[in-house]
Amino acid sequence: MSDFTVFPPAPAPVSDVLAHVTHRLAQTGILDADVDAEWLVGHVLELGRGAVQAAAIVGTALTDAQLAALASLVARRAAREPLQHITGLAAFRRLSLNVGPGVFVPRPETEGVAQFAIDALRAEASPAPIGIDLGTGSGAIALAMATEVPNARIFAAENSPEAFPWTRRNFDEVGAPNATLVFADLAVAFSELDGTVDVLISNPPYVPDDAIPRDPEVRNYDPAVALYGGPDGLDVVRVLSVTAQRLLRPGGVLIIEHGELQGRAIRELLTADGWRATATHPDLTMRDRATTALRP
Secondary structure, eight states, X not given: OOOOTTSOOSSEEHHHHHHHHHHHHHHTTOTTHHHHHHXXXXXXXXXXXXXXXXXXXXXXXXOHHHHHHHHHHHHHHHTTOOHHHHHSEEEETTEEEEOOTTSOOOOHHHHHHHHHHHHHHHHOSSSXXXXXXESOTTTHHHHHHHHHSTTSEEEEEEOOTTTHHHHHHHHHHHOOTTEEEEEOOTTTTTGGGTTTXXXXXXXXXXXXXXXXXXXXXXXXXXXXXXXXXXXXXXXXXHHHHHHHHHHEEEEEEEEEEOOTTOHHHHHHHHHHXXXXXXXXXXXXXXXXXXXXXXXX
């Protein structure tokens, strides 16, 4: 259904419009429809969510042109196009990143995984620790490390021709002078840094090939190369284990994001490859989300 004649006539109060948009999106099964409604109204008004909430309180109204623009956006979201593709932006920790077709949209749970890398870099005695993000996608993890640990040297690799323009744009706009981006396969990237890296992190494709995601935003819009990791989802993790042993110094930290049921398999894989102190960590919903290990 794409009939938005239920919008009140202009000038339409923001509070009324938010209620209508929230109801429409909730009908399509979108969770937190009220949050998406605020983002969409804010995109039309060029306001942040907090300012939209304030606009609703003070009685700000939308014009006919703004209502028409909003109707188009709501129709796209109701068809389950990702909110971030519609607005062109994804929030990640302190950053606002450009995203769209061809690049994986960073998830809130990855913010916690990035924290492991940030904490490990901050704990290094070196005045300029080295961190690497392999398969960086939008650049979210690498740029978070670079901006939150400004004394670190951060290197990131991405090899998707579709994703890399988004990565390059984000690196250019964030402008972290301590961050280096290359177009390279993670198996061979950064050979010049072999044995010197303090922290290596990756959010690889880890969905098993036959485990088609239920959410249409993921199934229909996230690039398959960023989702699927072979029959058991661990093909890229196996490559990471070898690559990380090449890059990390003895005692260096490896951090891998993964699915909630993969912690044990990844610990066993890493232990068999000789890694020490393997441990799996839950996210804020208490689902296993990341496994860490130390290079022997």
